Amino acid sequence: MKGKLLIIGFGPGSFEHITERAREAIQESDMIIGYKTYVELIEGLLTGQEIISTGMTEEVSRAQEAVKQAERGKKVAVISSGDAGVYGMAGLVYEVLIEKGWRKETGVEVEVIPGISAINSCASLLGAPVMHDACTISLSDHLTPWSLIEKRIEAAAQADFVIAFYNPKSGRRTRQIAEAQRILLQYRSPDTPVGLVKSAYRDRQSVVMTNLKEMLEHEIGMLTTVVIGNSSTFFYDDLMITPRGYQRKYTLNQTEQPLKPHQRLRKEAEPWALEQLEEAVPAKSEAAAAEAKAKASRMETAATATKASSREVAEQALQAILGESVGVSENSFIQQPMQSIFELAVSPGVANKKFTPKQMMTLAEVVGEDGNMEYTRDHQIKLQVPTANPDEVIEKLRAAQFLLSPIGDVLTLKACDFCDGEKKDAIPHAEELQERLGGIELPKELKIGFNGCGMACYGAVQEDIGIVYRKGAFDLFLGAKTVGRSAHSGQIVAEGIAPDQIVSVVEEIVQEYKEKGYPNERFYKFFKRAKRVRGFEYQDITPKLKIEEAACGD
Numbered sequence: 001m002k003g004k005l006l007i008i009g010f011g012p013g014s015f016e017h018i019t020e021r022a023r024e025a026i027q028e029s030d031m032i033i034g035y036k037t038y039v040e041l042i043e044g045l046l047t048g049q050e051i052i053s054t055g056m057t058e059e060v061s062r063a064q065e066a067v068k069q070a071e072r073g074k075k076v077a078v079i080s081s082g083d084a085g086v087y088g089m090a091g092l093v094y095e096v097l098i099e100k101g102w103r104k105e106t107g108v109e110v111e112v113i114p115g116i117s118a119i120n121s122c123a124s125l126l127g128a129p130v131m132h133d134a135c136t137i138s139l140s141d142h143l144t145p146w147s148l149i150e151k152r153i154e155a156a157a158q159a160d161f162v163i164a165f166y167n168p169k170s171g172r173r174t175r176q177i178a179e180a181q182r183i184l185l186q187y188r189s190p191d192t193p194v195g196l197v198k199s200a201y202r203d204r205q206s207v208v209m210t211n212l213k214e215m216l217e218h219e220i221g222m223l224t225t226v227v228i229g230n231s232s233t234f235f236y237d238d239l240m241i242t243p244r245g246y247q248r249k250y251t252l253n254q255t256e257q258p259l260k261p262h263q264r265l266r267k268e269a270e271p272w273a274l275e276q277l278e279e280a281v282p283a284k285s286e287a288a289a290a291e292a293k294a295k296a297s298r299m300e301t302a303a304t305a306t307k308a309s310s311r312e313v314a315e316q317a318l319q320a321i322l323g324e325s326v327g328v329s330e331n332s333f334i335q336q337p338m339q340s341i342f343e344l345a346v347s348p349g350v351a352n353k354k355f356t357p358k359q360m361m362t363l364a365e366v367v368g369e370d371g372n373m374e375y376t377r378d379h380q381i382k383l384q385v386p387t388a389n390p391d392e393v394i395e396k397l398r399a400a401q402f403l404l405s406p407i408g409d410v411l412t413l414k415a416c417d418f419c420d421g422e423k424k425d426a427i428p429h430a431e432e433l434q435e436r437l438g439g440i441e442l443p444k445e446l447k448i449g450f451n452g453c454g455m456a457c458y459g460a461v462q463e464d465i466g467i468v469y470r471k472g473a474f475d476l477f478l479g480a481k482t483v484g485r486s487a488h489s490g491q492i493v494a495e496g497i498a499p500d501q502i503v504s505v506v507e508e509i510v511q512e513y514k515e516k517g518y519p520n521e522r523f524y525k526f527f528k529r530a531k532r533v534r535g536f537e538y539q540d541i542t543p544k545l546k547i548e549e550a551a552c553g554d
């Protein structure tokens, strides 16, 4: 009877996270070989198997023993924590077998049973830090030269991988994690989120959220996995989260996390998504693409023939794709600042619609050939500026006396130009509102219309919130539906609000909407649902005739 080797990864350490096959395999084996602590962890699953548990450093003898016993006809379970193929016993057992001339067809049967590796179990406790391209690096230089480990850390740091450090530190090995931090800091911000997970899913589990700068101030040991975020990783409510892609657009005051989940989940918000890649490279004809492919496969053959280094292969591959010589020199990888599209809107002022020639020239200069300017129906010009340095853009626009507003679900104030300032009494109130509320984030974009006289000729009553200055006081309109076949004006909810009251009244309304509005809920819908906002009552103005919904293009 031929024996069998069952190489089992039993996951992080709790029974719930052992796979069904791993359980079965443990139970069907005659003998268990593993590190003492691991055998103890799975003790509850044992049904009288013979046990060989040895100390940590005797991995080779464990593998040899396992092979010997299997050759004698035993079913031998070799256990590793996590996954046996990740810094575990699987490779080692194969090495021992190969040394003995083992062949798959004729030798003892081997089954490797996958388990949940620390990168996965630790990630789940931290939130969702892995998500994007990631790598694992073991900091143990026991069997790997430190110079190679250093190179890997550097490469991963440069390429913005999420990194899980295994074996970060032990009693004697304390220097490596500090070195790793030093290398990372050359490429990543000190604020980069870092998660430290010790003994995931075991009794002494601990989870610490920190950052690259401060990570060494916390306990890191043999049972810790250190997860380093990439440049987009962020903390939210004690969770460490890496978005699925890289932010490509951001706006004023929002450089941290510009796209809300519901915006992010749209396809157009992720132009780099794989399925759109083909359209994104329109310059290449199919013939050229086929040629590149043929070239790449020729190269592959050449590479195997001459045993080209992986770097040479990579360079040739790049060349085949780009169709030019890339000449990547040994040290030419420098971290490129990520160029994103900075979006914002500009106008000459709250109650000013007149652009000066100098302002127009500034716009042309700031936006440049590659940017984009769009005239909106809200007396603003929306800018899209490709830049890695938004502060510089902001500075230039401010110097040209522009009023800057963020883009997105924010509050915008539209005031009439008060007949060129003649009826100017209301202007300071409009400016104060802009000052206090302009640009704040809301469940959905919100427009306040502000008109300087009872004519209300700038259409304040057609905005989400309308304010009309008349006879030394303010009339207030709420909940217009600004577009659509069922469009309607706002409802008048108050007349004659005293000038010293108007700002705080509007502020309270906006605050209530901010707090209680559902994500994406327009103000008129919120008013209708809430029935009452800051004490102002909603009147049902739904037309008797049922208006059919019409989508764009209908």
Ligand code: SAH
Pocket: 012, 013, 080, 081, 082, 083, 084, 085, 086, 087, 088, 116, 117, 118, 119, 122, 165, 166, 167, 168, 197, 198, 199, 200, 201, 202, 221, 222, 223, 224, 225, 226
């Ligand atoms: N085969 C294992 C890794 C063994 S190397 C796996 O796939 O997970 C040992 C290292 O793994 C430890 O130093 C630690 O960094 C990590 N590790 C293993 N189990 C862990 C756990 N339960 N919690 C945190 N880290 C763990």
